[in-house]
Amino acid sequence: MATNIEIEPGAALESALVTTESYENFQEMSSSLEEIKNSNFIPSTTDEYLDNCNNLDNDIHLNCSITSTNSKDEEYLQDEEWLSKSKHVFVLSSAGKPIYSRYGNEDRFASYFGIMQALVSFVQADDDSIRSIHAGDTKFVFLFKEPLILVAVSKTEECTLQLTAQLNYVFNQIASTLTLSRLVKIYEQRRNYDLRRLLTGVDRFIDNLLDFSENEPAFTLSAVQCLPLTSSIRDAISAAIIQSCSKIKNVVFGILLAKNQLITLVRMKKYYIHPHDLHLIFNLVQASESFKTVESCWAPICLPRFDSSGFLYGHVSYLAEDCQACLILLTVEGDAFSSLSEAKQRIVERLRRGSCLEAINESLASREESCMEVGFPELRHYIYKSKSTAQFYQPHISAPYSINSRRLVNIYKQAHYKLHCPTRPLKLLFERTPQDAILAWDTRGFELYAVLEPLIETSSAISTVGRLLNWIKKREDKLFHLNAPTF
Amino acid sequence: MTTKSEIELKSFFIFNSSYDSKEGEEYNKVLYYYPSTDDINTQVNNVGLVEAIIKFTGNFKPSGPLNSLHTQKKRQLYYEPEPNYWMVITINLPYINKTKNDSTVVEYIEEDVHDTVYRAILKQAYCMYRLFSGTYSSTEQQHSITTLRSKLEHFFSAYLKTLNLTNCDILNVFAGIHFLPLDKQNFLNVQCFINALECNYPIIEYVSFLFNDSLIWSGIEPDDTQIIYQYLIGTLLPANIETELQGGSIPRNPSSPFASLHYGRFITGPLNLKTTNTIGKVPKIFLNNEANPAVYYFIVYRALNATICLFVNGDVDLTVDLFKELDEFMGSRLSSIASDIAEYCTRNIIPPSNSDTSPRFIYFNKLNLAYKSTVHLDNRQSGNVACNKELVQIMADMNSRKDLLSYAGETIVKTMNDYWVVGKVSNLREFYVALQHKNASLIDISGLLGKVFGDSLIMWEVYDLLAVLECANGIRPQNCINVAQDEVKKICDTELKGIFFHPM
Numbered sequence: 002m003a004t005n006i007e008i009e010p011g012a013a014l015e016s017a018l019v020t021t022e023s024y025e026n027f028q029e030m031s032s033s034l035e036e037i038k039n040s041n042f043i044p045s046t047t048d049e050y051l052d053n054c055n056n057l058d059n060d061i062h063l064n065c066s067i068t069s070t071n072s073k074d075e076e077y078l079q080d081e082e083w084l085s086k087s088k089h090v091f092v093l094s095s096a097g098k099p100i101y102s103r104y105g106n107e108d109r110f111a112s113y114f115g116i117m118q119a120l121v122s123f124v125q126a127d128d129d130s131i132r133s134i135h136a137g138d139t140k141f142v143f144l145f146k147e148p149l150i151l152v153a154v155s156k157t158e159e160c161t162l163q164l165t166a167q168l169n170y171v172f173n174q175i176a177s178t179l180t181l182s183r184l185v186k187i188y189e190q191r192r193n194y195d196l197r198r199l200l201t202g203v204d205r206f207i208d209n210l211l212d213f214s215e216n217e218p219a220f221t222l223s224a225v226q227c228l229p230l231t232s233s234i235r236d237a238i239s240a241a242i243i244q245s246c247s248k249i250k251n252v253v254f255g256i257l258l259a260k261n262q263l264i265t266l267v268r269m270k271k272y273y274i275h276p277h278d279l280h281l282i283f284n285l286v287q288a289s290e291s292f293k294t295v296e297s298c299w300a301p302i303c304l305p306r307f308d309s310s311g312f313l314y315g316h317v318s319y320l321a322e323d324c325q326a327c328l329i330l331l332t333v334e335g336d337a338f339s340s341l342s343e344a345k346q347r348i349v350e351r352l353r354r355g356s357c358l359e360a361i362n363e364s365l366a367s368r369e370e371s372c373m374e375v376g377f378p379e380l381r382h383y384i385y386k387s388k389s390t391a392q393f394y395q396p397h398i399s400a401p402y403s404i405n406s407r408r409l410v411n412i413y414k415q416a417h418y419k420l421h422c423p424t425r426p427l428k429l430l431f432e433r434t435p436q437d438a439i440l441a442w443d444t445r446g447f448e449l450y451a452v453l454e455p456l457i458e459t460s461s462a463i464s465t466v467g468r469l470l471n472w473i474k475k476r477e478d479k480l481f482h483l484n485a486p487t488f
Numbered sequence: 489m490t491t492k493s494e495i496e497l498k499s500f501f502i503f504n505s506s507y508d509s510k511e512g513e514e515y516n517k518v519l520y521y522y523p524s525t526d527d528i529n530t531q532v533n534n535v536g537l538v539e540a541i542i543k544f545t546g547n548f549k550p551s552g553p554l555n556s557l558h559t560q561k562k563r564q565l566y567y568e569p570e571p572n573y574w575m576v577i578t579i580n581l582p583y584i585n586k587t588k589n590d591s592t593v594v595e596y597i598e599e600d601v602h603d604t605v606y607r608a609i610l611k612q613a614y615c616m617y618r619l620f621s622g623t624y625s626s627t628e629q630q631h632s633i634t635t636l637r638s639k640l641e642h643f644f645s646a647y648l649k650t651l652n653l654t655n656c657d658i659l660n661v662f663a664g665i666h667f668l669p670l671d672k673q674n675f676l677n678v679q680c681f682i683n684a685l686e687c688n689y690p691i692i693e694y695v696s697f698l699f700n701d702s703l704i705w706s707g708i709e710p711d712d713t714q715i716i717y718q719y720l721i722g723t724l725l726p727a728n729i730e731t732e733l734q735g736g737s738i739p740r741n742p743s744s745p746f747a748s749l750h751y752g753r754f755i756t757g758p759l760n761l762k763t764t765n766t767i768g769k770v771p772k773i774f775l776n777n778e779a780n781p782a783v784y785y786f787i788v789y790r791a792l793n794a795t796i797c798l799f800v801n802g803d804v805d806l807t808v809d810l811f812k813e814l815d816e817f818m819g820s821r822l823s824s825i826a827s828d829i830a831e832y833c834t835r836n837i838i839p840p841s842n843s844d845t846s847p848r849f850i851y852f853n854k855l856n857l858a859y860k861s862t863v864h865l866d867n868r869q870s871g872n873v874a875c876n877k878e879l880v881q882i883m884a885d886m887n888s889r890k891d892l893l894s895y896a897g898e899t900i901v902k903t904m905n906d907y908w909v910v911g912k913v914s915n916l917r918e919f920y921v922a923l924q925h926k927n928a929s930l931i932d933i934s935g936l937l938g939k940v941f942g943d944s945l946i947m948w949e950v951y952d953l954l955a956v957l958e959c960a961n962g963i964r965p966q967n968c969i970n971v972a973q974d975e976v977k978k979i980c981d982t983e984l985k986g987i988f989f990h991p992m
Contacts, residue, residue: 084548084549089548113544113547116540116543116544117544119540120537120540120541120544123533123537123540124537124559128561129559129560129561129562130559130560131557131558131559132558132559132560132598133557133558134541134544134545134554134556134557134558135554135555135556135557135558135603136545136550136552136553136554136555137550137551137552137553137554137555138550138551138552139545139548139550139551141544141545141548154548156550156551158892161558415889415892419885419901422599422885423598423599424597424598424599424600425599425878425881425882425885425903426904427901427902427903427904428902428903428904428906429900429901429902429930430899430900430901430902431899431900431901431930432897432898432899432900433897433898433899434892434894434896434897435894435895435896435897436894459930459931459934460931460934462930463929463930463931
């Protein structure tokens with residue numbers, strides 16, 4: 002399969018994102034905060050934390066009825082609608098206390114949580130750990146990360162590793178609101194602690210995260226998609242952020258995003274953000290209605306892959322009434338709210354002067370071209386991931402997937418798993434079913450997943466892919482964020 | 489990379505979840521447990537875990553039965569052959585010791601153990617038991633739980649010793665049968681012989697006919713044929729060939745040079761007809777277990793490379809005279825049929841080329857259970873394979889995911905070592921090819937595939953048809969034979985123009 006492209010499209014020498022294999026060890030976390038933090042940094046107390054939480058999202062509150070009876074337990078087990086959900090997710094403490102259930106009120110089937118905890122601890126007693134149970138079309142996937150047990154009951158076609166990765170995201174979401182160190186400490190002190198007291202409102206983030214990770218290829222690929230912008234505009238935006246924050250100490254990351262796409266990411270020298278952490282930020286923005294109504298928010302965020310032991314402080318705001326891009330400025334300073342608010346004003350002014358806001362709006366309003374429109378009639382859809390920058394690009398979803406995009410996501414998930422199966426990875430996969438054909442190709446610099454017409458000739462599949470790579474190369478400046486600007 | 493440990497059997501147990509047991513008497517549920525070195529507590533705990541899993545997963549109404557439990561170090565497979573009777577096998581995953589920063593990390597390789605393969609092992613264990621002892625529930629009803637326990641103990645303690653878990657692979661999933669393609673004349677000779685046998689001895693209800701490791705004819709139901717075939721190829725015949733090699737098979741009547749040669753002898757039944765006055769050991773087996781279970785004597789007779797299995801109604805009394813008569817009837821006829829077939833085979837069947845780069849394939853047709861493999865160099869599951877083991881694993885990967893391909897599909901993959909593996913599924917047939925061409929491109933591969941499929945698949949399809957017709961025969965032996973023969977003849981004459989009888 003020879004192509005005459007010298008550098009893979011979308012490749013860059015330096016990336017703002019940590020590049021990663023998707024099924025890597027989930028445990029790996031770094032601790033970068035200590036290095037940045039000044040010695041006078043005072044960790045917030047529980048009360049402060051709770052206040053912050055309420056500020057962040059005071060429009061939702063979970064009503065938990067603590068009283069539960071066994072007869073109510075049974076109700077769910079009889080409830081066809083509850084049982085027919087394609088994926089249940091449960092979170093419980095290692096002592097078996099219910100913390101979260103994706104559907105239904107977790108107090109009403111407390112006995113389930115007891116069984117799950119018993120299964121985990123029984124297998125653990127044998128110096129082993131439970132991974133999954135398979136029965137018919139249903140997979141029961143367990144992730145035991147001290148001090149929490151996470152369980153997915155799934156009837157989807159996702160493989161065990163992908164489900165485990167989703168559970169890991171849920172764990173990270175919880176860690177992101179509490180920090181991992183605090184989470185561990187709480188349970189060291191009181192094994193029977195009801196964590197829900199500290200997680201008021203977090204349910205909604207987890208719900209959203211699960212929907213998000215089921216539907217977005219970003220999670221499967223461990224990468225992010227960029228909003229297409231000409232490189233001069235993108236550079237101007239980055240420059241505006243850098244200049245406006247230059248006077249402020251310890252701003253670690255400046256992130257501008259819109260519609261789940263990255264516009265730019267400015268980082269402190271030497272520090273990188275992991276795509277998993279970035280996904281949590283995307284999720285935070287997507288799930289919080291309150292950010293849109295309030296002019297700006299001040300939220301403590303723990304990025305577990307960046308540093309699981311402490312908080313960063315996020316100044317979160319939408320650029321302007323007439324531009325729905327969201328700016329997140331992350332700092333280690335707990336009292337930088339006002340200076341960051343000023344910085345934000347300066348950024349908006351600069352962007353307005355440089356007519357960047359119009360450019361962003363224009364890109365947001367325009368629809369991505371479909372494959373057909375740019376001259377690939379036999380190509381239905383594709384995803385191109387540049388490995389060195391952990392970014393990907395996909396065109397507009399057109400027929401036959403516009404109605405059932407879940408099917409397309411499933412094709413990608415399966416192809417991705419086959420290509421990256423831990424013991425038997427593959428270089429190339431070409432698969433034909435009566436419905437579609439997929440060509441998945443993993444090289445050193447990029448991964449390409451192309452969904453084609455099912456009756457395509459192999460030779461024309463290959464020439465299509467060759468032309469496609471050239472097409473992407475020509476547009477790489479626009480489709481990818483190739484510079485990695487720093488403060 | 490350091491060496492890999494092997495897959496090991498950790499435990500194997502059978503229990504009945506419906507036996508009610510009071511607190512402290514849970515061990516009453518256990519019907520069989522291996523290893524017996526595990527104390528009662530461990531046994532009860534392990535059964536308890538399985539019961540908890542059955543209950544927990546059942547709540548979510550999965551579409552199919554409980555299949556497996558994956559843990560970091562082990563794999564446990566479940567099979568419920570009869571209501572409430574559960575068979576469980578636990579396997580230690582293979583692992584490698586990796587040295588990382590001066591410390592050794594043990595890495596367990598989950599993907600090397602396919603659920604499909606080891607569940608098939610469990611299923612085969614059950615079918616083999618049922619063949620010789622009938623169903624669990626019938627034993628329990630007709631006798632007692634104690635009888636069932638001792639039967640299980642008797643059977644499985646020996647059976648588990650013969651399990652070779654390391655070399656299990658995709659062929660276990662298929663549990664296929666190797667058919668021998670024959671020309672008209674030889675096939676009709678076999679047919680005539682079987683018909684004559686059935687007409688003359690009405691107590692013989694069914695007959696199966698094998699040549700070497702290949703089946704030519706079977707009158708019993710396909711699923712019974714499948715397990716009988718496994719038993720013959722896996723256990724009975726290999727043991728017997730060893731005795732033959734020690735000088736067992738010599739012409740019985742060399743005194744008369746004019747009589748046709750007679751090489752026949754009983755493998756089950758009296759060993760030496762001239763001296764014996766007992767009928768020896770004739771196993772009784774249970775056939776038609778799904779629909780209408782019945783007991784049959786299982787008499788195996790062999791001459792040269794041909795093996796004939798006679799299924800005789802289990803109610804009659806067998807006598808030495810009957811065996812003598814059968815021997816007289818079958819001996820020389822079978823010997824001459826066998827030598828004709830042998831001659832045909834040496835003339836027409838060329839063994840697969842053994843060069844390293846030639847494509848290796850595995851074919852399986854679910855309709856008639858026929859399989860053919862050029863990946864495996866023998867039928868004995870010795871792990872003797874002609875291509876990289878990783879490629880066979882990839883075939884099993886493809887097989888375990890074939891449901892997602894729907895009724896027809898094709899997968900072509902290139903491995904990290906630049907080998908290619910192709911899987912094709914269509915109309916319940918599966919075809920896997922390993923191509924060891926380095927530096928080939930996808931276009932080369934699909935071109936080559938066209939050739940491989942063109943060459944062999946047309947032939948296979950017709951071969952299938954023949955076997956389907958044979959199966960149809962098996963169900964109603966009397967009236968189908970002529971129709972089938974005509975069909976086959978027509979196809980052979982018109983469609984194939986000789987291609988069917990080309991070398992395999």
